[in-house]
Amino acid sequence: MSDLPLLVSCERDFLVHLVAVPSEARVCDLIEAAASLVVGVHLPDMPASSIRLRKIDRHEALPGDANVVDAGIEPMDWVHLFFEPASDGKPLQ
């Protein structure tokens, strides 16, 4: 299976990272890989269980145990990490 190159941004961060995950990866694997670039790096540590992923132009979180391809993620899609519940009570970015 080939790698899926993706654009990944994160709530409260400033940058979009290029991240590649194997197409057999689950959404939670993608979250873990992407969060390791930001959480504790640019942003304070957050429990992994609070991190969700959505497509940048959608509001609903993708199911963590779904395969990334089955979840509708295609090469060079832009996905966005966010925290739930909102870390400071403010609406999600």
Added chain:
Amino acid sequence: MTLLQRSDWYDVARDTNWTPSFVAEAELFPSDISDPFDMPKAAWAEYDEPYKVSYAEYVKVQREKDAGVYAVNTAAARTRFMEEAGQRWHSVLKLHFGAVCLAESSSQISEGRMARFGRAPGMRNMATFGLLDEIRHGQAQLYFAHESLRYSPQFNFAHKLLGTQEWGAIMTRSTLDDVFLGRDAVTTAIMLTFAFETGFTNMQFIGLAGDAAEAGDTSFSNLISSIQTDESRHAQIGAPLLKLMVKNGYKAEAQKAVDIGFWRTYRFFTLLTGTVIDYFMPLEKRTSSFKEFMEEWIVDQFERTLLDMGLDLPWYWDFFLEDINSFHHGMQIGWWLYRDTVWFDVPAGVSPAEREWLEAKYPGWNDSWGRLWDQIGENIRAGKTDLTVPKTLPVVCSFNNLPLVTTPGKSWDPQGQMLTYKGKKYYFQSHVEKWIFEQDPERYAAHQTLIDQFLAGKIQPPNYEGALNYMGLSPVERGKDAENYAWAFAGREPRKMAAE
């Protein structure tokens, strides 16, 4: 024999719009490289350059300028300024020389295009002198950079940068190609001389000359002040052209060229000048913030000039006024995090005193950008400097080649930032970049950003280290923190600092 005054003969002598007899007018001035709007010859006859100079006058003045520049440099060499200037100032010089030396040199091509294919004799005259100016600018700045090689091999990037695949080089080449190397004479006159030079080189050269004088670098200050006197002459090629276009019914075409040229140039100078003014300059030497410079040198002046000429403000003006508060902060933290991808050592510029200054100039800075720096500083103090080194590349804008950034806490704008064209996904810094792309997608679609090159398999091994080598940066040339992380410990108990 008594010589005539220039004003007695200039208008007659410069009138070289002869009627060709061996070729047709259209062959002499092909519209796609000369005037794609085909303004009537009678309209062009009204072009009147505001700055008139003869060749003899030009040579005399330029010789005096050069003599002054090199004399001051020789005198300054007897001081120990460079040895004592500190890394921050060295970084300002390395950044300037890398971004500017060969860019200036390459604009000989643009001036040459206007000198050959401009339809008005006055335009051709001014562009001829402009071409000679750019030779001087390229050579003088390369000479100064070369003299500084003894302080650091990074100064070599004054000459090396534009021949590499370093991301800033890709951005610079792409900008220059679009704004003034790959355009017809008319559009070049608008985008280069009006948008780029009238609009922004003032800020880079006058602003930086002032900063250099403040920092005590009389030689560099004198050099770029001298260059600016040329820029402000040949930058006047575009204004009379724009007036003609408005008068003769080509306002929409002129406006579009201004809107595109201004935005592209703005992004270039935000990276180059915005970061230097607000972060690189030692705090005690700063005169104004980047935003204040922009408001004084660009916003007020550009607004007045555009409206005086009968043009409108670019359609994105309100967004632009908002953008000057934020975009360069993203570029600065990007410079710093990706410091090993640039050819100079990057000062973080966020010591406690500097953060106070940033908060005063950009209210809310501490709550947005400051929070990122809080975490980075914490990691450094905990000895986790490895966490400040990126593991992957940032995604760059398909149009301007700069990393996509947003103010922390502010939403992205997927609608305005994404586009699929002929099956390929393109991503933009903002809806303005997307709009420009949409004006002429075939012009831009095939361009390969660093990310495109990575995905195309050109970077091997396909990892971060492979990318550094691909960008032409040897280990000694790669940037480091300019102050060995001292900023992260400022105002705190002394602790062991991790060496980079």
